[in-house]
Amino acid sequence: MGRALSRWRSATAVIVGRSHERAGLPCQDRTAGRQSRGVNAIALADGAGSASCSGLGADVAIETTLDRLTDMFDELVADESGEARRRFFQSVLSRLESAAAAAATDLRTLACTLLFVAVKDRKFIAGHVGDGMIVRARALGCDVLSQPQRGEFANETVFITSRDAWTQFRWYRGTVDDITAFALMSDGSAASLYSRDRGTVASAVTTVLGWLDEHPVSKVSQSLVDNLRDLLRDRTGDDCSLAMLRRVTLDSEQVADRSAAFLMDFLDCRSPLGLKNRLAVLKVLEEEGVSSSSVSKRVDLSERTVRRHRQFLEQLW
Amino acid sequence: MSEELKLRREELVENPTARVPVCLCLDTSSSMGGEPIEELNRGVEVFFNALQQDEIARYAAEVAVVQFGGRATKLTDFGAITRQEAPIFTASGGTPMGAGVGLALDLLEARKKEYSQAGIDYYQPWIVLMTDGQPTDSIEAAVQRTTLLVEQRKLTIFPIGIGEGVDMEVLARFSPKRAPLRLQGLNFASFFEWLSRSVSRVSQSIPGTTVPLDQEGIKGWAEL
Numbered sequence: 071m072g073r074a075l076s077r078w079r080s081a082t083a084v085i086v087g088r089s090h091e092r093a094g095l096p097c098q099d100r101t102a103g104r105q106s107r108g109v110n111a112i113a114l115a116d117g118a119g120s121a122s123c124s125g126l127g128a129d130v131a132i133e134t135t136l137d138r139l140t141d142m143f144d145e146l147v148a149d150e151s152g153e154a155r156r157r158f159f160q161s162v163l164s165r166l167e168s169a170a171a172a173a174a175t176d177l178r179t180l181a182c183t184l185l186f187v188a189v190k191d192r193k194f195i196a197g198h199v200g201d202g203m204i205v206r207a208r209a210l211g212c213d214v215l216s217q218p219q220r221g222e223f224a225n226e227t228v229f230i231t232s233r234d235a236w237t238q239f240r241w242y243r244g245t246v247d248d249i250t251a252f253a254l255m256s257d258g259s260a261a262s263l264y265s266r267d268r269g270t271v272a273s274a275v276t277t278v279l280g281w282l283d284e285h286p287v288s289k290v291s292q293s294l295v296d297n298l299r300d301l302l303r304d305r306t307g308d309d310c311s312l313a314m315l316r317r318v319t320l321d322s323e324q325v326a327d328r329s330a331a332f333l334m335d336f337l338d339c340r341s342p343l344g345l346k347n348r349l350a351v352l353k354v355l356e357e358e359g360v361s362s363s364s365v366s367k368r369v370d371l372s373e374r375t376v377r378r379h380r381q382f383l384e385q386l387w
Numbered sequence: 388m389s390e391e392l393k394l395r396r397e398e399l400v401e402n403p404t405a406r407v408p409v410c411l412c413l414d415t416s417s418s419m420g421g422e423p424i425e426e427l428n429r430g431v432e433v434f435f436n437a438l439q440q441d442e443i444a445r446y447a448a449e450v451a452v453v454q455f456g457g458r459a460t461k462l463t464d465f466g467a468i469t470r471q472e473a474p475i476f477t478a479s480g481g482t483p484m485g486a487g488v489g490l491a492l493d494l495l496e497a498r499k500k501e502y503s504q505a506g507i508d509y510y511q512p513w514i515v516l517m518t519d520g521q522p523t524d525s526i527e528a529a530v531q532r533t534t535l536l537v538e539q540r541k542l543t544i545f546p547i548g549i550g551e552g553v554d555m556e557v558l559a560r561f562s563p564k565r566a567p568l569r570l571q572g573l574n575f576a577s578f579f580e581w582l583s584r585s586v587s588r589v590s591q592s593i594p595g596t597t598v599p600l601d602q603e604g605i606k607g608w609a610e611l
Binding site for chain 2: 089092220222223224225261262263264265266267268270272273274277278281285289290293297301302305307
């Protein structure tokens with residue numbers, strides 16, 4: 071039988087929009103994922119078209135967000151007074167201010183939206199300012215956790231650098247007991263991935279989330295880029311970006327079914343031999359109450375090596 | 388075995404293109420008779436054709452036409468420009484500019500409500516107001532409405548004066564942020580070509596930007 075292995079995996083993709091290319095503007099969307107200290111996080115920022123350094127703003131906003139999510143997760147998830155959230159926000163803003171000063175420019179030229187989700191143990195936190203959307207996947211399908219903030223007109227939204235950014239900042243938190251994945255999308259992507267009049271998420275999102283169940287992260291990220299470029303680019307002039315965070319769960323039958331490339335990525339193995347050893351240890355550990363020394367004898371690896379594999383696998387059970 | 392991970396088009400959704408609503412509010416009073424109204428007709432036809440042939444603007448632009456000559460009437464309501472034809476104008480009567488602008492504003496409000504109900508995005512609407520004379524009705528209510536909307540950044544209004552007899556000060560009252568311009572002679576065609584390019588630029592604009600107008604192009608039709 072065996073216990074299921076489960077871990078959060080992320081994949082991200084960005085493509086430059088046709089209007090940006092035509093206007094000679096660089097891509098101003100940024101997205102990244104990070105896994106550190108038990109926190110799995112993704113963040114996405116869409117630089118304002120008119121802001122000359124918004125690509126820089128998006129970079130800084132993402133990096134600071136991922137740093138703070140890693141070191142402040144516990145405080146943020148427990149925050150009742152809003153004080154931790156305020157510190158988080160201030161931290162992002164002051165890094166943006168420093169970056170603006172270093173580039174000898176005004177803060178407003180770094181304007182961007184910001185979206186993020188972080189998961190640790192059974193809890194999640196998410197935040198959103200501006201347009202774009204945060205989607206979550208549950209048993210019944212995908213729905214929207216956070217809608218875009220829009221002004222009355224098509225090209226109006228709030229940015230992290232806007233005067234009212236703090237009051238417009240939306241926070242979410244909860245447990246991930248019934249959530250299997252999150253996705254962040256910029257407005258450009260949402261144009262093809264969310265139906266505004268029906269209020270439903272496109273089946274494409276479920277499909278791409280499912281890719282993480284069977285393929286290594288690097289392949290999924292590259293495939294996302296290829297698909298965004300082939301399918302979404304001609305439907306919108308805007309930059310398109312997408313970040314996904316999915317809990318990939320495998321029982322022993324599914325482990326046996328997966329490709330070596332997937333398993334090396336999923337089980338953090340750097341070589342086929344490393345993978346072979348880890349799988350051998352896993353197989354024996356599926357029996358209850360087996361000691362490391364016993365495993366060591368059965369798989370012909372040192373006890374120290376077995377303990378190392380065991381430590382890794384225990385995080386996934 | 389390297390499998391290609393591909394989405395199918397059917398897995399994506401179509402959302403309606405963000406609309407650019409433009410209302411032409413045009414003086415067709417008796418003084419516009421003869422060459423002016425002929426040139427106006429030609430210019431508006433140029434406008435419709437240019438938008439219909441523009442790859443992106445044809446899905447985004449929506450044009451309503453109001454005339455004020457004798458009475459203020461709606462000649463064309465907002466709708467898909469690919470299904471519209473340029474209306475034909477004839478000149479007669481006085482110049483009920485107040486009623487004309489009021490009607491244009493009413494049409495815009497109604498259309499914005501329809502967009503909101505249908506979940507369709509739209510850009511800031513435009514009113515193009517063209518006249519060759521003085522109003523023969525009260526413009527106070529209309530001026531109040533346009534001034535408020537412009538100050539709230541909910542409307543852009545282009546007031547354009549035609550010929551020698553136009554009262555530019557009256558036109559200026561409708562538009563607190565943009566001074567009225569005088570058309571070069573009867574150069575409607577150049578103006579409407581510029582206008583169609585401007586609408587096209589908005590429909591291709593990058594979200595988060597305000598669309599700068601083609602200032603150089605204005606020299607092609609306005610007396611500066």
